[in-house]
Amino acid sequence: MSLLYLPNVDPIPLPAPVWLFKVLHIATLMLHFVAVQLILGGLTLATVWNLFGKSGSPMAGASDSVVKKLPTVMTYVINFGVPPLLFSQVLYGQTLYTSSVVIGFYWILVIFLLIAGYYLLYRAGDRADAGRSWWWMGLVSLVLLAYVARIYATNMTLMLHPERWLALYVESGGFGGVMPKVDPTTLPRFLFMTVGALGFGGIAAALLGQYFTHTDDVKRFLTRTGSLLGAVFLAVQMLCGYWVYAAQPAVVKEGFWNSPIGYYGAILWAVFSVAALASIAAGGLIKGSLSRLLVSVAGLAAVLMTAGAVLARDAIRDLSLLAVGFDVWNRTVVANWSVVGIFLVLFVAALVLIAVLLVAVNRSMKEVKNQNA
Ligand code: HEM
Secondary structure, eight states: OGGGGSOOOOSSOBSSOHHHHHHHHHHHHHHHHHHHHHHHHHHHHHHHHHHHSOTTSHHHHHHHHHHHHHHHHHHHHHHTTHHHHHHHHHHHHHHHHHHHHHTHHHHHHHHHHHHHHHHHHHHHHHHHHTTOOOHHHHHHHHHHHHHHHHHHHHHHHHTTOGGGHHHHHHHTTTSOOOOOOOOTTHHHHHHHHHTTHHHHHHHHHHHHHHHSOOOHHHHHHHHHHHHHHHHHHHHHHHHHHHHHHHTSOHHHHHHHTTSHHHHHHHHHHHHHHHHHHHHHHHHHHSOTHHHHHHHHHHHHHHHHHHHHHHHHHHHHHHHHHHHTTOOTTOOOBOOOHHHHHHHHHHHHHHHHHHHHHHHHHHHHHHHHHHHHO
8 A cells, every 4th residue: 555655666777786785885874874973972972071171181181182083073974974875865765765855844954954063063173272162062063963863863764654755745835844743763763873872982982092192191081981981872772772673563573583684783783782892891991902902892893783783774674664565675677787897996996095094184193293292
């Protein structure tokens, strides 16, 4: 019956197999989710530390150190967001385009929220450089960026419910300015990404303490407090993850464990969440080079944990859409391998370039710091 609500499939066949688009989508979305957790988690921690840290204290020093990195992180949030958006529009265009139009006002609002949030990050970094407090700018930026997350969580839920589109469209007079009524799955997936992001943020703070030049006090604060908060909020994220699963309709829950992507994704997520939690907790308690090793292991585990979450999320989406008559695998494919080959070469080259860029930025930041010292 729900097929009635779905727009016709694009008559142009897919230029590459569905599995290839899926692999690319999952790989790039994992990078986007890592960056999203870093920006939301890092900004929350830095803002709170800036609010409560007295001038000259390790807490204030740590907050300044974190906020100065955030504009760079933001470039990765955006640039790692574009590729999965393109891949998901190829695979799920019938539903994702439609739900985006149905809440079009909010979907376009994202651009303005991003510009304002990004601007405030730069201004906060400037104030940190000048030794001035900036927490209120961080707070406004955080609210704007968290609202972007809310719009994403809402749209990614709405795209799974074609039966809700028409009523919403009519209600908003075609303007796209009415948010859908609360769905039981939206809050847990929003909290998983936002509150859960503090786990990743804590690990990143500890890594910052271990790998960047700071005074001993600031280094200790970043490592200890970052590790403690990282461990606590990784546990909170695990609870949110279970809540995301528990809030799904019965048909999705039943199919989830029979879907290899869901099954292995959930196991990967659970195993590496526990590994990240254990190593960051131990890294915060132990001193010396072992602490640096454990914090690094936690960082790697957190990336793999995110990969698991992205896989499990993918299974949940496909099962939800299957229940309303949309099968993502059911597409006409006319593979154009020469174009696919060129794309893959450019894609890998771009990833290598990004890595080179990161190393170069890191090196130049250290040089500037040494010159100023
Ligand atoms: C600070 C800015 C941003 C934040 C906080 C953010 C946050 C999020 C969150 C929380 C989700 C998961 C939603 C859910 O499934 O419940 C998400 C998904 C996504 N975001 Fe972002 N995002 C940001 C910017 C962007 C930008 C600029 C783009 C692209 C231009 C982008 C592309 C995507 C895509 C493609 C997905 C998932 C699509 C899919 O499911 O296939 N994001 N984002």
